[in-house]
Amino acid sequence: MFKSAIRYLSTKPKPKMKPIELKTPPEHTQTITRAIFDIVKEHGPLTISDTWERVKGVGLRGLTSKRHMKIVLRWMRERQKLRLVCNHVGPHKQFLYTTWFTKSTINQARPLNDSSRPKLP
Template sequence: MKPIELSMPPEQTETITRVIFNIVKEHGPLTIAETWERVKEVGLGGLTGKSHMKIVLRCMRERQKLRLICNHVGPHKQFLYTSWFTKSNNI
């Protein structure tokens, strides 16, 4: 697969990726649906919809800004996005 190229201006791409990264860092690990709900709460402009956000998430994963983990419970799999360094809830 070839790398994903976002067709937005660099400033807009930087703003969107920074907001998504902060959401995942603060509230992660999150599923795509949970991430979309958080993005709607913030009111992030520039994203045309959930599918556009999924493309941005995949691009961020390719550039190693986020990672995808699998939560395997019995026969069910759940894929979660997380930042490389998440906030510890144990403190």
């Protein structure tokens, strides 16, 4: 008991992350965030790779790379424009971006267990 208390008190807490500051001008930031928000709102919950494919199809000039888009998505999460939802099916997890005001329509196809099925005589 005493050892576990010392071990707990000796660990350092996780450092707080500072807020993200985008280096793009406000006009570009507004254009990028509006386009990403519209894509996520229109096409439902999307993964990062699906969002990147849709953004490439739109052809935004201010967005330079997928990494830049991920930073903008994180910035939008901080500002509560988007939220991150975890779709956990079995041993697999899938993280999806969605807007705050849309009802999540995530299809969770869970396999039926033998114990959940009614037994026939």
